[in-house]
Amino acid sequence: MVSVDWREYANRLNDRESEAVRTLTLHATANRIPIMRLEAMALVEQFLRLKQPKRILEIGTAIGWSALKMALAAGPESRITTVERDPQMVEEALKNIRSFGLESQIDVLSGDVLTMHDALSERAPYDFILIDAGKAHYQAYFTLVAPLIEATGVIICDNVFLRGFVLEPDEAPKRWRKLSHKMHDFNRWLSQNEAFDTIFVPIGDGLSVSIRKNE
Numbered sequence: 001m002v003s004v005d006w007r008e009y010a011n012r013l014n015d016r017e018s019e020a021v022r023t024l025t026l027h028a029t030a031n032r033i034p035i036m037r038l039e040a041m042a043l044v045e046q047f048l049r050l051k052q053p054k055r056i057l058e059i060g061t062a063i064g065w066s067a068l069k070m071a072l073a074a075g076p077e078s079r080i081t082t083v084e085r086d087p088q089m090v091e092e093a094l095k096n097i098r099s100f101g102l103e104s105q106i107d108v109l110s111g112d113v114l115t116m117h118d119a120l121s122e123r124a125p126y127d128f129i130l131i132d133a134g135k136a137h138y139q140a141y142f143t144l145v146a147p148l149i150e151a152t153g154v155i156i157c158d159n160v161f162l163r164g165f166v167l168e169p170d171e172a173p174k175r176w177r178k179l180s181h182k183m184h185d186f187n188r189w190l191s192q193n194e195a196f197d198t199i200f201v202p203i204g205d206g207l208s209v210s211i212r213k214n215e
């Protein structure tokens with residue numbers, strides 16, 4: 001039996017990044033900037049190539065890595081609104097977006113997304129939403145954006161398996177326990193949300209993929 005790291009293997013085969021994106025990925029990794037796992041991001045990018053959304057919303061920009069990758073995968077017709085509450089991250093994201101020449105395609109909103117209902121509504125409806133922000137508030141984020149997604153639109157949440165701790169939240173290390181219960185509760189709530197068809201995908205740190213029903 002060969003010992004294989006499936007993720008490494010897939011990531012190597014999937015790697016079609018430009019030099020500029022690869023440099024940004026390495027910068028994020030070297031500086032412990034939290035970005036999505038490569039294999040999970042690759043799946044999001046593939047969904048974007050399939051769906052070709054025009055109005056994308058992201059919650060959790062960090063330095064703009066996933067927003068840039070989404071813009072490149074969805075193509076020049078797409079417009080991305082991405083929200084970040086950490087001013088230093090906002091600054092770095094703006095710098096990175098400018099260096100890719102994508103400032104007319106990606107709009108960064110600075111602040112806590114939970115206070116931004118009006119700004120997000122003005123730009124709605126969205127046809128694709130990526131949620132990748134503070135893990136304790138996923139239900140609040142989802143509830144905020146659910147009315148803003150159009151029928152057949154997609155909402156993806158990252159980190160829904162929380163390093164696997166959601167499987168047995170009581171067994172999670174103490175500092176993860178409360179969060180693990182919260183994320184597990186969110187996952188159950190989402191799986192029972194009748195307005196969406198949702199699947200949970202064991203990739204990266206766990207992705208949920210919800211499609212707004214057309215009814």
Ligand SMILES: C[S@@+](CC[C@H](N)C(=O)[O-])C[C@H]1O[C@@H](n2cnc3c(N)ncnc32)[C@H](O)[C@@H]1O
Pocket residue numbers: 034035036059060061062063064065066067083084085086089111112113114132133134
């Ligand atoms: C995991 S990082 C995002 C990574 C990014 N999506 C990527 O893959 O390149 C999460 C980011 O969400 C931001 N964040 C957390 N809670 C937020 C909130 N309530 N509103 C806006 N941003 C938030 C954090 O400051 C952090 O930069």
